[in-house]
Structures are given as C-alpha cells and as structure tokens.
Amino acid sequence: IEVQALSRAFGNTGTCALGSLKGNVGHLDAASGIAGLIKTTLALKNELLPPSLNYTHGNPDIDFTNSPFHVQAQPSPWPRTHDPPRRAGISAFGFGGTNAHLILEEAPLPEPSPTSPHPTETLIISARTPQALEQATDQLATHLRNEQPNLADAAHTLATGRRTFPHRRTVTGNTPDTIAASLESRDPANVLTAHTPANTPPLVYIFSGQGSQHTGMAHDLYQQEPTFRTTVDQCAELLTPHLGHDIRDIIFTPDNRLDQTQWAQPALFTIEYALTQLWHSWGITPTTMIGHSLGEWVAACLAGVFTLPDALHLVALRGRLMQAQPPGAMLNIMADRTTVEAALTDNLSLAAHNGPRDCVISGTHDAIHTFTTHAQENGWATQPVTTSHAFHSTLMQPMVDEFTTAVATTTLHTPHTPFISNITGTWITDHQATDPHYWGNHILSTVEYTTGIQTATTQPGTTLLEIGPGQTFSSLARRILTHTNTQATTLATLPHKRDRRTAPETIQRTLATLWLTGTTPNWTNYYNQQQRRRIPLPTYPFQHKHHWL
Structure with missing residues (x-):
C-alpha cells in the first residue's frame, strides 16, 4: 500500500532508493519517525546510503518494475553533487492510516573558515569537579588529534558555547597536534590550571612609566586589532598639532627620538591608553589603577579627571618642558x-x-x-x-610653575574610578585629582610605588595587570608582594622587547589567564572581528554516580 501511494505521488520517472529502519530496531511506535529522521540525517552527513537490514527479495505484490523505486540492499556511496542537491523523504505510517512525511535536503557546504590573525590560539576548558576537568581535557586532546579542527573555531566554540565552571584550564598552541600533546602531558609551559573563586577578584591596572618604551612596541597589535589601531590613530591625530609630527612614525619605525622624553611620554601614553580601550572592548575593566610617574596620567585620563584631548596636550607639554631642563x-x-x-x-x-x-x-x-x-x-x-634628565628631582623645578598654569587652564573632574597617587602611595582624593598644584608637585615628588602596590593589594586574590610595553613594573610589583607575603596574581599585557612571543600571543595568554583567575571576558566581542563559527567538540563529561533508593 505504501509503495503504491508513493508511486502515484512520484510517477514513473527517475530512480529512488527505499530503506527501512524497522529491521534494525523493530517497532518503535511513536519514536519511529524520529528514528528515521536520525538515520536519514546520518546518511546525508556520511554521504552513504545504508542498506535495509536482512533484505533479500521484495514482496511479490509490490510492482517495483513499474515504479521509480528499488530497495537499498547494499551500502552505496551517496556523494554530494553541485546540482541538484541530495534530498530524502521520510515517512512515518500510523496504525490508523496516517502518514507523516518529511523531506530533508542537504545543507550547503559552509564557507571555509577565515584564516586566524593570531599565530597561536588559546583554548579554555572548565568543569564542576577536578575529575571532570581531567576527563574533559583527555576528550579534547583525542578530538583534536582525530578531527584536526580549525583551531580558531575550536577556541571560539569553547569560549562562547560552553558554560563556565570553577575548575578551569587553558592551553596555548599553534596546531591541533601541538595543543593535543600539551594537553596529554599537561605541559606546564602551555597548560595552566586553577580553581576559580566564586567572587570576581579585584583587577588593578598598572600603567608603565618612562623607560619601558622601545621602537616597534605593539606594532603587530596595531596591524591586527582594529580597536587598538583606531585608538592609536585618534591619539596621533590629537597629538600632531602639539608635537608637529606624527607620533606613529616615532613609535613604529626605528627612530632614536623615542629615547628623548619629549617623544617618549606622548608615545607611552598613546600605547597605554589604546591598550585600555582594547581590553575594554573585550569586557575587561579595572577595579582600581596605579601608574608609575607618567603612568598616573593614563590612570587619571581613564578615570575621567582629564579628557583625552586635554591629557594628550598636557602630556606633550610635560615631555617638552622636561626635555628643556638641565641634563642630569x-x-x-x-x-x-x-x-x-x-x-x-x-x-x-x-x-x-x-x-x-x-x-x-x-x-x-x-x-x-x-x-x-x-x-x-x-x-x-x-x-x-x-636617561638624559634627572626626573623627580629639584632639577625639574624650573618647569613646575609653567606646567601648573597649563593644567589650571583645563577643566578637571573628580575621578569616577579610584586610582592611587604616586605622591602619597594611597588613594587619590577628589581634591588632589582636581588641584593643578598636585600635578605640578607630581613632577618633583618621589614615586611611592612600593606603598602604592601595598595599598592596591589589600584585598585577597587581587590581580595586577601591567598596561604598557614590557613587564618591568609587574615584576617590581611581584617583588614587593613576595616581600610582604601577599597573595596576588601579576600579569603583563605586552611581552618584553627581547621576548620571542609576539604581542598578540602575549595578550591572548593574558586574557585566558584573567579568565582562569575569575575575571569574565566578553568572548563574543573578542571573536567578533574574526567571523568564527561554532564546530562540534566533545560535550561535558558528566560524572555518573549510582544511587540506591
């Protein structure tokens, strides 16, 4: 009856294979339709027509000769063709004569994933228990070896398509095999593991001071990250009237002028401010901030004390006036x-x-x-x-009045994000932040970095993130914390100038470590510019337990 009905519907043209799932699983009643759907979907996926189990010859009452149908007795290839697409019909016949019929058509092949801009990828894994984390790690390693997926797509899927649990692990590498090998051996050079606290830890930005600059700093980030590039370009355009030169030429090309304070200060400010905007685009914002000398100007600008144009104008003036002071x-x-x-x-x-x-x-x-x-x-x-000058000494005294007057001509605002004063080593007050004389005295005063770091890490589990080229100031902070036996995490945004790791790889690892320690990035924004796709990956390894009632 079913074949006769199909023959009337399809006519006697072309050819069509018939298959059945009943020989495999028997009568499934209400589940028979979904079982047929699963079988057909797998046939499309695997490009193979499966046989009807135990079929030898047809019912003599079925006139196959005068129909387009034949029973699929043996497995046979069912490859994709450009035109027409492969299609399959699924019928679920009810006992009372009802027939639910569904037509499936193969999905179009996805466009090839775009090439990742990053030389390496960092994958994240989390689980509810240590045992589940180990199992998830092994499952992922096996999948990477066997399937060789696009690494950037795998990283995107794990970051945006999985719930986050307290037991966490990250792994970094440049191919599926290298990441699989690191996961299998739990290589500490590439694999980091942590149990993340329930509460998000405080995040402190450390803004680098003068001396950390070097030509070409963050150039690869400028090439690869649109947010960073846009912010650097904005700062460069605002600085050009004050400098008479494009600061990008001094930062990104070999130029000895970067060692001179009149160029170094606006260059550092530009890079550090642009890094904060990049972090912000990925959902990372500080709880509080501290800057070393010039770095406090970036903190003040980010806290809203100065607008960006005013801050750039004053930083350029500060560098130019310092350059004009007696050598030291x-x-x-x-x-x-x-x-x-x-x-x-x-x-x-x-x-x-x-x-x-x-x-x-x-x-x-x-x-x-x-x-x-x-x-x-x-x-x-x-x-x-x-250095060519004696910064934070009385040799800078001749410039203080002129600089203080310049600050007084700008509008200063109370900070909306707390930051630590170099002068006192504790939280800056609203009065200090908006007092032009504070910023004049800042030029002469001792940088109280030790006290400032101690102030910033009074809460347990604080994370310190250096914003700027190199890792000098996070290393100094680590020494201070070791001396006081304070538990905190210190991270850097950019590599040391002699580090073989690139800036994108360093910032990628740092972002993953922030996640590892409890800060929650906006992974969707992180991958937004890359047009990544979700791909099949191992699912959660539930730890099955037997319970008797």
Missing part, C-alpha cells in the same frame, strides 16, 4: 630606603621607591658619580638608568 642622571640602588635617604646629599633626590631594596635617585651627573662611589664602598649594588 639617575641611578638604581639595591638597598633599603632608610639607608639610601640617609646617604643623599642636597643635590640628590629619591626619585622612586620601587621595592623593599629597590630605590632610584636623581641629580646632577657629578652628584650621581659621587654617590655611585659611596655605594660601591658600602657594598650596595647599583645600575645606571638610561
């Missing part, structure tokens, strides 16, 4: 603050207190030379700072 020198001394301050003469200043035994002094060349000899006699290790 700076020296790093590995000794405690009390000892160093006791040895300072009138023409020397403590420029920065960077750690328990890490002080920087400023002054004239002769005074620094004399102090170096004194330090050697006392067994204090010293290291000259590469």
Whole structure:
C-alpha cells in the first residue's frame, strides 16, 4: 500500500532508493519517525546510503518494475553533487492510516573558515569537579588529534558555547597536534590550571612609566586589532598639532627620538591608553589603577579627571618642558630606603621607591658619580638608568610653575574610578585629582610605588595587570608582594622587547589567564572581528554516580 501511494505521488520517472529502519530496531511506535529522521540525517552527513537490514527479495505484490523505486540492499556511496542537491523523504505510517512525511535536503557546504590573525590560539576548558576537568581535557586532546579542527573555531566554540565552571584550564598552541600533546602531558609551559573563586577578584591596572618604551612596541597589535589601531590613530591625530609630527612614525619605525622624553611620554601614553580601550572592548575593566610617574596620567585620563584631548596636550607639554631642563642622571640602588635617604646629599633626590631594596635617585651627573662611589664602598649594588634628565628631582623645578598654569587652564573632574597617587602611595582624593598644584608637585615628588602596590593589594586574590610595553613594573610589583607575603596574581599585557612571543600571543595568554583567575571576558566581542563559527567538540563529561533508593 505504501509503495503504491508513493508511486502515484512520484510517477514513473527517475530512480529512488527505499530503506527501512524497522529491521534494525523493530517497532518503535511513536519514536519511529524520529528514528528515521536520525538515520536519514546520518546518511546525508556520511554521504552513504545504508542498506535495509536482512533484505533479500521484495514482496511479490509490490510492482517495483513499474515504479521509480528499488530497495537499498547494499551500502552505496551517496556523494554530494553541485546540482541538484541530495534530498530524502521520510515517512512515518500510523496504525490508523496516517502518514507523516518529511523531506530533508542537504545543507550547503559552509564557507571555509577565515584564516586566524593570531599565530597561536588559546583554548579554555572548565568543569564542576577536578575529575571532570581531567576527563574533559583527555576528550579534547583525542578530538583534536582525530578531527584536526580549525583551531580558531575550536577556541571560539569553547569560549562562547560552553558554560563556565570553577575548575578551569587553558592551553596555548599553534596546531591541533601541538595543543593535543600539551594537553596529554599537561605541559606546564602551555597548560595552566586553577580553581576559580566564586567572587570576581579585584583587577588593578598598572600603567608603565618612562623607560619601558622601545621602537616597534605593539606594532603587530596595531596591524591586527582594529580597536587598538583606531585608538592609536585618534591619539596621533590629537597629538600632531602639539608635537608637529606624527607620533606613529616615532613609535613604529626605528627612530632614536623615542629615547628623548619629549617623544617618549606622548608615545607611552598613546600605547597605554589604546591598550585600555582594547581590553575594554573585550569586557575587561579595572577595579582600581596605579601608574608609575607618567603612568598616573593614563590612570587619571581613564578615570575621567582629564579628557583625552586635554591629557594628550598636557602630556606633550610635560615631555617638552622636561626635555628643556638641565641634563642630569639617575641611578638604581639595591638597598633599603632608610639607608639610601640617609646617604643623599642636597643635590640628590629619591626619585622612586620601587621595592623593599629597590630605590632610584636623581641629580646632577657629578652628584650621581659621587654617590655611585659611596655605594660601591658600602657594598650596595647599583645600575645606571638610561636617561638624559634627572626626573623627580629639584632639577625639574624650573618647569613646575609653567606646567601648573597649563593644567589650571583645563577643566578637571573628580575621578569616577579610584586610582592611587604616586605622591602619597594611597588613594587619590577628589581634591588632589582636581588641584593643578598636585600635578605640578607630581613632577618633583618621589614615586611611592612600593606603598602604592601595598595599598592596591589589600584585598585577597587581587590581580595586577601591567598596561604598557614590557613587564618591568609587574615584576617590581611581584617583588614587593613576595616581600610582604601577599597573595596576588601579576600579569603583563605586552611581552618584553627581547621576548620571542609576539604581542598578540602575549595578550591572548593574558586574557585566558584573567579568565582562569575569575575575571569574565566578553568572548563574543573578542571573536567578533574574526567571523568564527561554532564546530562540534566533545560535550561535558558528566560524572555518573549510582544511587540506591
């Protein structure tokens, strides 16, 4: 009856294979239709027509000769053709004579995934229990080896298509096989694991100070990340009237002028501010901030004390006025603050207190030379700072009034995000932030970095993220935290200039580590520019348990 009905519907043209699932699973009653749908879907996917089980010859009452149908007795290829697409009909016949019929057509082949802009990919895994995390890790490693999926699509799927649980793991690599090998061996160089707290930990931005700049810093980010590039371009356009030159030429091309403070300060500000906008586009925002010297200007701008145009104007002026001051020198001394301050003469200043035994002094060349000899006699290790001027010393005094007047001509606002003062090492007050004299005194005062880091890490589990080129200031923070036995995580946005890792790889690993420690990125925005797609990956490894009632 069914074949006769199909013959009347289809006519006697072409050819069509018939199959049945009943020989495999028997009568399924209400489930027979969905079972047929699953079988047909798999046939389309695998490009194979499966046989009807145990079929030898047809019912003599069925006139196959005068119909377009034949029973599929053996498996046969069913490859894709460009035109027409493959189609299959599914019939579910009810006992009372009803017939539900569904027609499936093959889905069009997806467009090839675009090439990832990143040389490496970081995949994230999470689970409710340590045992499930280990099983999920093994499942993913096996899948990567067997299926060789597009890595960027796999990373996107895990980040945007899975719920997040407290037991977390990240892995970084450049091919499915290298990531699989790292997962199988739990290679600590590429695999990080953590149990994430329920509450999001405080996130502190550390803005780098002068001395960390180098030509070509973050150039690959400028090429690959539209948000970063747009912000750098915006800053460059705002700076050009004040500098008389395009700051991008000085940052991204070999140019010795980057060592001069009048160029270094606006260059650093531009890179650091653009990094904050990139982090913000990925859903990362600070709880509080601290900057080292110039870095405090980025913090103040981000907190809303200065508008971006005003901040850039004042930073350019600050660098130009400093450049015009008498030359000087700076020296790093590995000794405690009390000892160093006791040895300072009138023409020397403590420029920065960077750690328990890490002080920087400023002054004239002769005074620094004399102090170096004194330090050697006392067994204090010293290291000259590469600079042409004595920052944070009285040699900067002649520029303070002019700079303070310039600050007074701009509109200052109370900060909407707390940040730490270099002058006091504690939270800046609304009065200080909006007082032009504060920003004038900032040029002369000691950078209280040690006290500032201690202030920033009073809450357990704080994460410190350096914003700027290199990792100098996060390394200094780590030493301070080790000395005080404070538990905190220190991360860097960009690699050291001698690091083989690229800026995109470093920031990618840092983003994954932020997720690992409890900060929640906006993964959709992170992958938004890449046009990635979801792909099949292993599902959650439920830990089955038997319970008797």
